[in-house]
Amino acid sequence: MFSFFPTTRVRPSPFFEAAVAEGMVAANVYNRMIMPTSFGHPEAEYWRLINGVSQWDVGVERQVQLKGPDAGKLAQILSPRNLSNCKVGQGKYVPLCNHNGIIINDPILLKLADDLYWFSIADSDIWLWASAIAAERKLNVQISEPDVSPMALQGPKAEDVVAHVLGDWVRTLKYFWFKETEVEGIPVAVQRSGWSKQGGFEIYLKDGSKGTKLWNIFKEAGKPWDIGPGAPATPERVESGLVSVGGDTDDDTNPFEVRLGKYVDLEVGDDVVGIQALRRIAGAGIKRHQLGLVLEGDKPAPLGLAVEDISIRGNLVGKMTNCVWSPRLKANIGYALISSSVQVGETVLVNRASGLCQAKLVELPFL
Amino acid sequence: MFSFFPTTRVRPSPFFEAAVAEGMVAANVYNRMIMPTSFGHPEAEYWRLINGVSQWDVGVERQVQLKGPDAGKLAQILSPRNLSNCKVGQGKYVPLCNHNGIIINDPILLKLADDLYWFSIADSDIWLWASAIAAERKLNVQISEPDVSPMALQGPKAEDVVAHVLGDWVRTLKYFWFKETEVEGIPVAVQRSGWSKQGGFEIYLKDGSKGTKLWNIFKEAGKPWDIGPGAPATPERVESGLVSVGGDTDDDTNPFEVRLGKYVDLEVGDDVVGIQALRRIAGAGIKRHQLGLVLEGDKPAPLGLAVEDISIRGNLVGKMTNCVWSPRLKANIGYALISSSVQVGETVLVNRASGLCQAKLVELPFL
Numbered sequence: 001m002f003s004f005f006p007t008t009r010v011r012p013s014p015f016f017e018a019a020v021a022e023g024m025v026a027a028n029v030y031n032r033m034i035m036p037t038s039f040g041h042p043e044a045e046y047w048r049l050i051n052g053v054s055q056w057d058v059g060v061e062r063q064v065q066l067k068g069p070d071a072g073k074l075a076q077i078l079s080p081r082n083l084s085n086c087k088v089g090q091g092k093y094v095p096l097c098n099h100n101g102i103i104i105n106d107p108i109l110l111k112l113a114d115d116l117y118w119f120s121i122a123d124s125d126i127w128l129w130a131s132a133i134a135a136e137r138k139l140n141v142q143i144s145e146p147d148v149s150p151m152a153l154q155g156p157k158a159e160d161v162v163a164h165v166l167g168d169w170v171r172t173l174k175y176f177w178f179k180e181t182e183v184e185g186i187p188v189a190v191q192r193s194g195w196s197k198q199g200g201f202e203i204y205l206k207d208g209s210k211g212t213k214l215w216n217i218f219k220e221a222g223k224p225w226d227i228g229p230g231a232p233a234t235p236e237r238v239e240s241g242l243v244s245v246g247g248d249t250d251d252d253t254n255p256f257e258v259r260l261g262k263y264v265d266l267e268v269g270d271d272v273v274g275i276q277a278l279r280r281i282a283g284a285g286i287k288r289h290q291l292g293l294v295l296e297g298d299k300p301a302p303l304g305l306a307v308e309d310i311s312i313r314g315n316l317v318g319k320m321t322n323c324v325w326s327p328r329l330k331a332n333i334g335y336a337l338i339s340s341s342v343q344v345g346e347t348v349l350v351n352r353a354s355g356l357c358q359a360k361l362v363e364l365p366f367l
Numbered sequence: 368m369f370s371f372f373p374t375t376r377v378r379p380s381p382f383f384e385a386a387v388a389e390g391m392v393a394a395n396v397y398n399r400m401i402m403p404t405s406f407g408h409p410e411a412e413y414w415r416l417i418n419g420v421s422q423w424d425v426g427v428e429r430q431v432q433l434k435g436p437d438a439g440k441l442a443q444i445l446s447p448r449n450l451s452n453c454k455v456g457q458g459k460y461v462p463l464c465n466h467n468g469i470i471i472n473d474p475i476l477l478k479l480a481d482d483l484y485w486f487s488i489a490d491s492d493i494w495l496w497a498s499a500i501a502a503e504r505k506l507n508v509q510i511s512e513p514d515v516s517p518m519a520l521q522g523p524k525a526e527d528v529v530a531h532v533l534g535d536w537v538r539t540l541k542y543f544w545f546k547e548t549e550v551e552g553i554p555v556a557v558q559r560s561g562w563s564k565q566g567g568f569e570i571y572l573k574d575g576s577k578g579t580k581l582w583n584i585f586k587e588a589g590k591p592w593d594i595g596p597g598a599p600a601t602p603e604r605v606e607s608g609l610v611s612v613g614g615d616t617d618d619d620t621n622p623f624e625v626r627l628g629k630y631v632d633l634e635v636g637d638d639v640v641g642i643q644a645l646r647r648i649a650g651a652g653i654k655r656h657q658l659g660l661v662l663e664g665d666k667p668a669p670l671g672l673a674v675e676d677i678s679i680r681g682n683l684v685g686k687m688t689n690c691v692w693s694p695r696l697k698a699n700i701g702y703a704l705i706s707s708s709v710q711v712g713e714t715v716l717v718n719r720a721s722g723l724c725q726a727k728l729v730e731l732p733f734l
Contacts, residue, residue, distance in 0.1 A: 131465055135467075305383065
């Protein structure tokens with residue numbers, strides 16, 4: 001644990017002041033922006049997400065906007081998932097791959113109009129990558145980062161809070177579908193989405209000067225449901241089997257290795273970036289896969305700073321890409337990115353800073 | 368100021384353990400890696416850089432490696448600076464621009480062989496961008512992030528320390544030139560370079576398992592010169608006029624606006640990314656320029672979290688992109704990215720969290 005002093009190279013989000021007022025004590029950096037990670041009560045923050053409603057500053061989920069006559073064409077070129085049936089108002093989870101079929105991000109794609117799309121990205125410079133491909137192919141599309149910053153409401157009571165603010169119509173929104181609307185005059189897009197499996201919404205703020213106001217509207221509205229601040233929660237996301245691109249993946253990871261093959265449509269057009277490589281990989285079969293790990297021991301053990309080696313019968317077979325104490329399973333759990341020859345049910349050794357630790361391989365998700 | 372708890376998404380550098388052992392107390396994130404920023408004695412760290420020798424973990428300066436028959440061709444395609452006279456063993460500072468002539472990074476390019484180049488990058492995903500362009504143009508080149516991590520020795524006594532370890536030949540190295548060699552069997556490249564204007568070297572470690580050993584060799588060798596830990600120092604780099612891409616630049620900044628036009632050769636080939644746009648911009652003339660600011664007051668005043676607006680006679684004319692207390696100038700100084708109609712010598716108002724603050728525009732660098 002270290003101190004972190006922001007500079008102008010690392011931007012605050014529009015919800016930063018609200019997060020500080022809520023008692024933010026820890027942060028990380030994501031897309032060169034400050035992402036709150038704790039408000040000082042990690043257990044309460046976890047259970048609030050599991051049982052109630054938690055409010056998150058996820059303004060770091062930047063939008064890469066494609067606008068213009070070729071926006072739809074470019075969206076498909078960048079996405080190895082078939083978008084031909086994607087409707088205006090619909091979102092889709094899309095693993096983005098480079099020309100070698102390596103996963104480089106896993107955004108939600110939002111189709112706002114036939115000529116307007118957003119990729120709501122994870123942590124890498126998709127703006128640079130998308131701009132290069134659009135320019136090299138001489139497409140008629142403008143790529144920019146619009147003034148759009150998500151705030152999330154997550155947990156089983158999130159829908160009640162969002163419906164209280166916006167109306168019962170939000171209850172009928174299908175997963176990843178969204179609607180553009182206003183909250184007390186503040187322009188937003190409201191989507192059923194969020195980086196947890198506890199249900200909820202992301203409110204895409206479309207005026208960065210209104211972050212504190214929007215935060216406080218939902219904070220106030222959520223009081224009957226005991227709303228409180230939180231952040232994307234490692235214990236919950238690991239229990240739920242969500243992938244963190246850049247953490248659980250390395251510079252050589254394809255979508256099939258990390259359970260994202262179902263989002264790849266091998267029959268999309270030959271002009272889609274990486275599709276030839278993905279077809280080859282799918283044809284040859286993968287050499288690694290992602291499984292769950294349940295470590296021995298009944299006390300919380302910290303994650304090492306780096307990925308940790310996994311061996312079986314003296315042979316290095318993979319690595320543990322995350323590890324966290326699960327309050328519901330009462331065990332230290334993590335993900336293995338491990339040789340496909342090693343299967344669920346086997347016991348492996350993880351080479352931790354504290355020494356070798358036995359772990360059992362299980363299916364994902366844990367819960 | 369917040370706490371910062373690393374995850375596997377944010378990697379430590381090979382020098383991380385050494386930095387912790389030195390008493391690292393603060394860090395930031397750069398290229399999704401942990402960059403030490405303070406060892407608890409900011410004044411001593413500053414003066415050590417100005418008067419002595421300071422040792423930095425700058426492993427976050429990642430290398431984007433181009434290898435193969437078309438490596439040289441791609442290096443030039445990505446660089447709006449003429450590389451035709453670049454020799455093996457030479458480095459060049461190269462502002463990288465996208466197809467619209469917007470600066471996206473400012474690496475040192477190292478030519479290791481006719482078919483092997485590294486871009487030693489600032490903080491953005493040049494790996495993604497370069498790979499996309501290489502693939503779209505069907506070039507025969509492999510792009511990767513090799514196991515290479517720089518450690519810097521900076522300050523007027525750095526040369527003595529590096530010569531003590533490696534021999535007096537290092538004294539003859541010209542600026543940005545480098546040589547591949549070994550230190551007690553550890554493979555390195557040694558370059559006269561570094562993100563300060565106090566002189567020094569970067570030692571590119573080519574075996575990530577040897578970070579602590581390499582750190583300690585230089586730490587031990589530097590004792591007669593009172594070596595100590597440090598980090599890229601905002602006060603020194605602002606005094607010296609160095610640009611921080613992503614901090615001092617925005618999504619619409621071209622090299623001419625931030626005093627980097629001398630690194631752009633408009634007569635390079637038409638296949639160079641962004642060159643048509645750069646020619647247009649150079650022809651039309653820039654609308655903004657970068658000047659120094661000396662703020663009123665004689666006490667250290669903190670930088671706001673975001674860039675701060677600058678006005679003159681009631682009109683918004685630009686923004687302050689950094690601000691720091693200069694121990695040598697005994698003033699708060701910063702950079703203005705400001706309308707070209709506003710000139711050195713004029714007085715402006717900076718809209719700070721603490722209120723409006725008068726500031727005088729001066730030439731860069733300050734020192």
